[in-house]
Amino acid sequence: MxxxxxxxxxxxxxxxxxxxxxxxxxxxxxxxxxxxxxxxxxxxxxxxxxxxxxxxxxxxxxxxxxxxxxxxxxxxxxxxxxxxxxxxxxxxxxxxxxxxxxxxxxxxxxxATEATKNVVVLDGDEATRFAKGEDQELPRWDGDWGYVVAAHEIAGAVEPIGVGLYLHGELRSTVPKGRREDLS
Structure with missing residues (x-):
């Protein structure tokens, strides 16, 4: 346009x-x-x-x-x-x-609710840590390095939480400080 x-x-x-x-x-x-x-x-x-x-x-x-x-x-x-x-x-x-x-x-x-690539689905504890802004080891991911969609399964659907940076076996949370949540 x-x-x-x-x-x-x-x-x-x-x-x-x-x-x-x-x-x-x-x-x-x-x-x-x-x-x-x-x-x-x-x-x-x-x-x-x-x-x-x-x-x-x-x-x-x-x-x-x-x-x-x-x-x-x-x-x-x-x-x-x-x-x-x-x-x-x-x-x-x-x-x-x-x-x-x-x-x-x-x-x-x-x-990114319909994203099919570079989506890292986190379990409950991992999602909680990610939402708090914590970086974490995640050696099980075998997809691309770089910016990924961090997601969590809720009520049978995978929902995006935010953007993560995956490098060298580590998922870094890029959740902005003002948007971080303690879900524990």
């Missing part, structure tokens, strides 16, 4: 457009429409969620994607003119423009 006001729609001056930390700019649909260097595209974001976590592309139907600042991506379940100078727009879903893209806790809890 692009429109004539989209900051990635191009300009006539010699300097290429760049990120502005004071406004939201809609992501271009494809690389062919990219004007701001390094800005991810809608196609890349949807593809990343599918490739990394198995989240079906249909999950994102009805959402527009926005960047504010350098690599902070947001999903909005509607559309507005771009660029737009507001403090918040939808839900922050992803941090890009670094070596490894990192999903937000909110995004994993909201959009």
């Amino acid at each position: 692009t429109d004539a006001n989209d900051s990635d729609a191009g300009t006539n001056d010699a300097t290429p457009p760049e990120n502005d930390g004071q406004r939201f700019d809609r992501l271009p649909a494809t690389a062919a429409e990219r004007v701001v260097p390094g800005r991810p595209t809608r196609e890349e974001v949807v593809g990343w969620w599918e490739q990394r976590y198995g989240v079906p592309p249909e999950t994102w139907e009805g959402h527009t994607f926005w960047e504010k600042g350098n690599g902070k991506l947001w999903a909005f379940a509607a559309d507005v003119v771009s660029p737009i100078a507001v403090e918040g727009l939808g839900l922050r879903i992803l941090r890009t423009r670094q070596e490894h893209w990192k999903p937000s806790t909110n995004a994993v809890q909201r959009f």
